[in-house]
Amino acid sequence: xxxxxxxxxxxxxxxxxxxxxxxxxxxxxxxxxxxxxxxxxxxxxxxxxxxxxxxxxxxxxxxxxxxxxxxxxxxxxxxxxxxxxxxxxxxxxxxxxxxxxxxxxxxxxxxxxxxxxxxxxxxxxxxxxxxxxxxxxxxxxxxxxxxxxxxxxxxxxxxxxxxxx
Amino acid sequence: xxxxxxxxxxxxxxxxxxxxxxxxxxxxxxxxxxxxxxxxxxxxxxxxxxxxxxxxxxxxxxxxxxxxxxxxxxxxxxxxxxxxxxxxxxxxxxxxxxxxxxxxxxxxxxxxxxxxxxxxxxxxxxxxxxxxxxxxxxxxxxxxxxxxxxxxxxxxxxxxxxxxxxxxxxxxxxxxxxxxxxxxxxx
Numbered sequence: 106x107x108x109x110x111x112x113x114x115x116x117x118x119x120x121x122x123x124x125x126x127x128x129x130x131x132x133x134x135x136x137x138x139x140x141x142x143x144x145x146x147x148x149x150x151x152x153x154x155x156x157x158x159x160x161x162x163x164x165x166x167x168x169x170x171x172x173x174x175x176x177x178x179x180x181x182x183x184x185x186x187x188x189x190x191x192x193x194x195x196x197x198x199x200x201x202x203x204x205x206x207x208x209x210x211x212x213x214x215x216x217x218x219x220x221x222x223x224x225x226x227x228x229x230x231x232x233x234x235x236x237x238x239x240x241x242x243x244x245x246x247x248x249x250x251x252x253x254x255x256x257x258x259x260x261x262x263x264x265x266x267x268x269x270x
Numbered sequence: 271x272x273x274x275x276x277x278x279x280x281x282x283x284x285x286x287x288x289x290x291x292x293x294x295x296x297x298x299x300x301x302x303x304x305x306x307x308x309x310x311x312x313x314x315x316x317x318x319x320x321x322x323x324x325x326x327x328x329x330x331x332x333x334x335x336x337x338x339x340x341x342x343x344x345x346x347x348x349x350x351x352x353x354x355x356x357x358x359x360x361x362x363x364x365x366x367x368x369x370x371x372x373x374x375x376x377x378x379x380x381x382x383x384x385x386x387x388x389x390x391x392x393x394x395x396x397x398x399x400x401x402x403x404x405x406x407x408x409x410x411x412x413x414x415x416x417x418x419x420x421x422x423x424x425x426x427x428x429x430x431x432x433x434x435x436x437x438x439x440x441x442x443x444x445x446x447x448x449x450x451x452x453x454x455x456x457x
Contacts, residue, residue, distance in 0.1 A: 139436075147453075148436065168452040171453075171455050210456075212456070225455050233455070243452055
């Protein structure tokens with residue numbers, strides 16, 4: 106995709122204003138999730154300081170995910186502006202990491218931000234998801250999260266319910 | 271060409287309904303009969319089953335339509351052509367009441383209206399053929415009905431607006447309904 110980054114497209118003042126309105130630092134990658142995605146999928150935006158994956162600010166895509174995750178997001182109050190429009194419809198998870206384990210399973214771990222330490226329910230604070238890396242869409246996710254420096258190869262098997270890591 | 275030969279064979283006589291469609295119809299018919307029987311035996315006491323029996327009875331031609339669509343899909347897959355190519359062929363699939371055999375009924379087939387406008391099925395065949403790379407990237411040669419153009423244009427405008435608002439591409443929007451999860455809970 107032939108796109109140039111907003112940091113190149115815009116003049117310095119406009120880019121600074123764009124960053125400020127979106128509460129972004131020009132040097133830090135930022136992941137945000139739409140609270141109510143149209144169509145039921147999960148819409149993720151990733152701001153990358155100087156990398157274009159498929160958007161002029163970095164990366165965005167819509168993922169088919171378990172309904173517990175979209176329900177959890179739908180219950181949250183949106184705080185942040187879209188990277189693509191002035192709409193304030195996103196939340197920022199406290200932490201997002203993509204782990205590749207010894208058993209060849211890739212897992213996305215999202216600390217959504219609530220104090221609830223349960224995993225993978227509509228009221229949970231933590232979601233652990235297996236990512237099907239054979240899908241093209243997840244190739245984009247991998248590229249984006251690698252560029253955001255939150256991809257890690259970790260020792261040990263992937264997390265499964267009932268087993269403590 | 272093989273697909274056209276196959277279709278012309280299909281146009282004559284009676285043909286077995288593909289087994290998976292006949293099986294689905296049998297399940298539907300059994301559930302419908304049971305709902306009607308429950309209503310018959312209980313309506314002097316309560317009306318709980320009237321809604322279900324009404325759904326089950328419906329209009330006999332309407333309730334068979336999804337099964338006809340499944341037949342079109344079956345032949346599209348068998349012949350290796352886009353779905354709309356089968357829909358655009360002259361004739362409708364008709365079943366017997368038990369859905370055990372099908373015939374092609376060519377009555378009232380509409381491909382062009384009296385003003386020479388193409389049917390939407392004909393236009394869909396053009397679009398899907400182009401998407402599948404089965405014909406040249408050229409303009410559609412026929413006119414479409416004004417009403418059809420106006421409806422699709424309004425939907426396209428509204429979809430474009432929705433995609434912009436949601437920071438989505440058309441491909442991303444279409445993919446949402448493909449039925450498989452990109453991320454799933456560990457089992």
